[in-house]
Amino acid sequence: MYRGEAAKVLAGAKVGERVRIVKGERSYEGVLMPRSELGDDRHVVIKLDNGYNIGVEISGARVERLSPAEPRRQAAFPEPEFLPEKPEVTILGTGGTIASKIDYATGAVHPSFSTAEIINAVPELADIARIKARVLFNILSENMTPKHWRRIAEEVVKELNGSACGVVVAHGTDTMSYTGAALAFMLKNLTKPVVLVGSQRSSDRPSSDAALNLIAATRVATSDLAEVVVVMHATSSDEACAVHRATKVRKMHSSRRDAFKSINAPPIGEVREEVKLFGSYRRRSEGEVYADTRLEERVALFKAYPGVDPELLEYCVDRYRGIVLEGTGLGHVPEQLFPAIERARDEGRAVVMTTSTLYGRVDMKVYSTGRRLLNLGVIPGEDMLPEVAYVKLMHVLAVAQDEEEVRSLMLRNLAGEITPRTLPDTFY
Amino acid sequence: MYRGEAAKVLAGAKVGERVRIVKGERSYEGVLMPRSELGDDRHVVIKLDNGYNIGVEISGARVERLSPAEPRRQAAFPEPEFLPEKPEVTILGTGGTIASKIDYATGAVHPSFSTAEIINAVPELADIARIKARVLFNILSENMTPKHWRRIAEEVVKELNGSACGVVVAHGTDTMSYTGAALAFMLKNLTKPVVLVGSQRSSDRPSSDAALNLIAATRVATSDLAEVVVVMHATSSDEACAVHRATKVRKMHSSRRDAFKSINAPPIGEVREEVKLFGSYRRRSEGEVYADTRLEERVALFKAYPGVDPELLEYCVDRYRGIVLEGTGLGHVPEQLFPAIERARDEGRAVVMTTSTLYGRVDMKVYSTGRRLLNLGVIPGEDMLPEVAYVKLMHVLAVAQDEEEVRSLMLRNLAGEITPRTLPDTFY
Incomplete structure (x- = not known):
């Protein structure tokens, strides 16, 4: 990740390793962090033991490699146990803030999307459904393309025609409403809920909306609805989530947790302890769902x-x-x-x-x-x-x-x- | 205006003339109206005496010319008298719904923007200010261009450096916020109010917002403010108008009277009987206003x-x-x-x-x-x-x-x- 002068001085030290940078009379000890994206090749970044990151100018510096990077503890969480009488809900990860976890050793963002990780982070989900989570891909939603919409539609169909009672699609918020609209047009004979959910604040922040949104989305995935919807915070407090029809919703604020608004139509439901659906909506029924994923991209x-x-x-x-x-x-x-x-x-x-x-x-x-x-x-x-x-x-x-x-x-x-x-x- | 077959049958009859169209045993009498924009050359449109317009298919028809078009009664209104102690406000017409009047004889829309016409339509204005109205041009605001912004800025400067206490710019609503922003950037050393105003419903409709908006705008033009603002209905009732900073306002509904909203900032004032200004704003002062109308159009x-x-x-x-x-x-x-x-x-x-x-x-x-x-x-x-x-x-x-x-x-x-x-x- 480092290049030029910085790479030379590092002499093979890898991100995540514990290093000491000695520069004249001073020395700095900590974990080598990834190069700042905006950084030049004259600095290296380390995380000190007090938690702060510092950039050290490397001219005349020498690096001592102290200990290798700690192996990442993947799947360190116990496999969750679900009650057999609960309905099955599939959570498909596509990326975005809701699916990301910051690795505090290295500062890198990586997808955290095994069933065990999700249940460890949001144990309430196990009370609602037997969760089955998997990652389709992990991209920032600004980089979604029609190709990704098709892939999501195909995977949703597989799940709905399998044992899932409903599907939750975890998605970045920037273009969530485009993906939602695409699914709404592509999915035909929809008989079960398809719920897009995201978060405006990542789960390492105290104000994160990730857990409440995911709980509400999972509830909606077990509900009577057979439409494509977006479930996100209804207000800037943690009281309720709104259920928006995917073809009527728009992200209307760059940072607020209640950024998503139904436009030219009221939301079709609200989630507190229970899911309340309003007005007329398509109801859960029997039958095969299919996808017509043809799209003219011109x-x-x-x-x-x-x-x-x-x-x-x-x-x-x-x-x-x-x-x-x-x-x-x-x-x-x-x-x-x-x-x-x-x-x-x-x-x-x-x-x-x-x-x-x-x-x-x-x-x-x-x-x-x-x-x-x-x-x-x-x-x-x-x-x-x-x-x-x-x-x-x-x-x-x-x-x-x-x-x-x-x-x-x-x-x-x-x-x-x-x-x-x-x-x-x-x-x- | 008519062409092809229709023009032949009309045999020289002009829009506004009273005609009789004889077709076999039937005949229709009324005022010849302009051809419908979507019409073919097989129909002519007349306004019957009951006020309805009808289109008559002209095959086999014969047209009798009964009487010439009545001359339009321009300036039929008395010249208004103003109290000399009132401040002077210039109203500049640029077009749009607020500046248009439908001619019921011919259905044509024409600008109604002499001082006498405005005071006849909204007599309350004379209680607020000595109104001086003139038309700069008369275009639908979707056709405004940077060239028009410059012209408005120059005319506003002339008025403000003359005897006007403030200027009201009557403008179509579609692109009013672009023009407002352009004026806000171009006008320098602003010492008096510049108020853009429009209407979402034309003045021939009972729900028109034209009069209330114009009254409120004129009040703001006499206020302590020295900024470029947009004054429009604050709610969908006729209770109050909002004063929006021109660089923070956006048209947020296609038809509602309260379509204009301040975004990322509260409105800077409200007009009921009086003008109330909130928060911090630039205050009226002395000094020459000037315009830097340079714009890079690429x-x-x-x-x-x-x-x-x-x-x-x-x-x-x-x-x-x-x-x-x-x-x-x-x-x-x-x-x-x-x-x-x-x-x-x-x-x-x-x-x-x-x-x-x-x-x-x-x-x-x-x-x-x-x-x-x-x-x-x-x-x-x-x-x-x-x-x-x-x-x-x-x-x-x-x-x-x-x-x-x-x-x-x-x-x-x-x-x-x-x-x-x-x-x-x-x-x-």
Whole structure:
């Protein structure tokens, strides 16, 4: 991990080893830590016995290797015992804060996702279900791609068609709602709960939301629900978790524990000691679940704003089969973009309008800009979140037979992503 | 306006004329309306005497011209009289719902923005100030461009350095917050209030918010404030308006009257009968206001999401001097974008990170993705809204001498756009 001058001075010492760095009259003793990502090759970092890390400038320094790295105590936890009458819940690890543990010897983050480790960290889970945990992969959620969505969908199907009563997917929070939407569109004939859960604060912090979120998610996985949902803190206290429909939820704060909000729809449930489900939802039933994991990846999410360069949209029309516009207000974009949108129509691209306000519904009949865009073939995205419309368009372009079917599927509520218009909502 | 077959049948009849359309045994009499934008050339639209519009299919029809269009009664309102002791407030019209009036004779929307028309519509304004209204232009706010921002800034300066006590800018709501941010960065040594106001429902609707918003905005224009603010409904009832700092406000609903919300900061005031200002704000003072209207227009606002095409960012690096990233969570983007960001740095582009969560602050030191991005020279956007950071970067790239000054200005609070970190906010 160290390179250049630092590597020379270390003379083969490995991260995790106990070393002494002697520099003139001074010496520093501790565990060699990984190089700081922002560090140059002139410093090495050690953790002192008092717990602090220090960086030592290595010019004129000499390193003594004291003792090898302590072997990591994997699976040091006892195998948990579960009551046979409890339902079985599978927890799939994909990465993110909730699945990470900081190794205090080396400062490295590594996945902690064996069943034994999870039950050791959150013993309450054993009272709810027979937990079966495994890691699919371990990535930060900003690095999730459609390839990962497909893999998760396939693994969820295996579990649901096996002995699991429900599945919990532990996931980084940054793009959890994209993955949730993708699962909601891909999973067909869903008969059991699929619950995404994450944490905003890692489990080494006193304010961590990891345990409460995981307990609530596991409860929901044993509930009567047969939908894809996100379960996260409902408030900034530790009182309750909210159950959000995966196609209606969005991360609305960078750091708060109650960052996830249902937009344009209320949450569909709340978890305290028990799971309470509200309103209408799809109920648990019998039958095989399957996944249609086809996704057209040549889709772009395009934000419109004053001064936006029409050439950028022309570039998208050249490259992509579908474009979701994040417009303004009721569904508008600057008229400088109209020529590109007209060409998109002429070249058979699907163009869907959503709004940067996030809240509220697109209504393109109120103002002339909207009417002109409708006339250019733009599909109004109703009250879909821009991010959800993007994932839906990837799905729809892959499964529809022709342009007409693309349009009709985009306008139809497939997985709770469009709230039905009960009243004409521009009329109140 | 009509063309093809419809134009032939109309035989020269103009929109606004009274006509009779005879079709076999039936005939329809009314005022000829403009062609529907979505209409073909086989229908003409007339407004019947009962007020309804109908479209008549013209095959086999004959049109009789009954009487010419009534001349539009411009300036039919009496010139208002103002009390000399009242302060003077200039209202500048730029377009949008608040400045539009539907002509019931022809259905056309036209600006209604003479002082006399405004006082006729909202007589309460005369109790607050000597109103002086004029139209700068009349466009839908989705069509605002940096060119319009400059024009508004220049006109505002003229008014403030003249006899006006404050200026109200009537503006469409879609991009009002962009214009507000642009004015906040461009106007220097501001000594009086600049108030943007709009309406979400046009004044022909019973639920219109136009009058209350305009009254509240005019009150704020006479207040002690010397900042650029947005004044709009505070709730969905007609009780109060909120005063939002222009660099902290965002349109958060497509249709509600209380769509505008201050993000990451409370509103700085409330207007009921009186204007109440809260917290710390810049106070009215003496002195010349001036505008620095330089803007670098080669700036893009780039949204990052799972599956985003790195080529799209490469294209932006080729074309623009500045890129504001709308990342995820604490300020992350997929690592597939890193090569483009590295090239941006190498080619001297400014890259600024903001977050799609809107609420909360970017903190790029918590996770490895953020640290790697900092190492690639990305400037953390603190708690700036993505749209505000975009406008600010246009301003900063135009005024800064070098890359170092771009960075330092982007990190400095220039016009209320960055909330100071009082406590390290990842530590709660």
